[in-house]
Amino acid sequence: MKQLIFVCLIGLFTISCNQNKKAEQTTNQSTDEFAPSGDVVEVIYFHGTQRCPTCQAIEAETxxxxxxxxxxxxxxxxxxxxIVDISEPENKAIADRYEVAWSSxxxxxxxxxxxxxxxxxxxxxxxxxNNPDAFKRGLSEKINEFLAN
Structure with a gap:
């Protein structure tokens, strides 16, 4: 039974990590309801109702x-x-826009x-x-890269 639960958890993590591979996509969003005004860097953390310790760490460290x-x-x-709870009906459109089905x-x-x-x-x-310093360093570098442009 424990082995089945472990396999299911691994499957969920794999799905969440691979659910959206559009890493460097540029699109025109001038009429998009989600487009912020002006030049801005936007950090979005998506989550559902049930969150594992790693999901919680992503939000907390970010x-x-x-x-x-x-x-x-x-x-x-x-x-x-x-921070967007994708289980809330009002957040369905933004979750669909980014093709998010799990913590992202x-x-x-x-x-x-x-x-x-x-x-x-x-x-x-x-x-x-497991490596929050590396996480913060990498996230900080990405944010700073965009703020500098």
Whole structure:
């Protein structure tokens, strides 16, 4: 029985890590209801009702990094941080837009109504719980890369 549960959990993690491989996609979103105004970096953490310790670590470490290192960018509206519960009916459209079905982390760069979508889900699942320093370092580098442009 334990082996079956373990196999199911591994399957869920595999699905969540591989559910969206559109890592560096650029699209025109000028009329999109989700498009922020102006040039901005957008960090979106998606989650469902049930979350494993790794999912919880992704949210906690992302939130900690943004609050401690990017407060000025948040205050100046150069960085937006969203936590989206995909189990809520009002969040169905944004979950569908990013093809999210499980916990996921995106860092998107918006410039002149063009969105560069960066799915960091696999990176987050690999590092957030077991190597939080590497997770924060990698996430910080991606955010800073976009803020500098």
């Amino acid at each position: 939130k900690s990094l943004i609050e401690s290192s990017f407060a000025d960018a948040i205050n100046s509206k150069k960085l937006i941080f969203k 982390l995106f860092v998107n760069d918006w410039k002149k109504d063009q969105e560069s979508v960066n799915n960091l889900t696999e990176f987050a699942f690999t590092n957030a719980r």
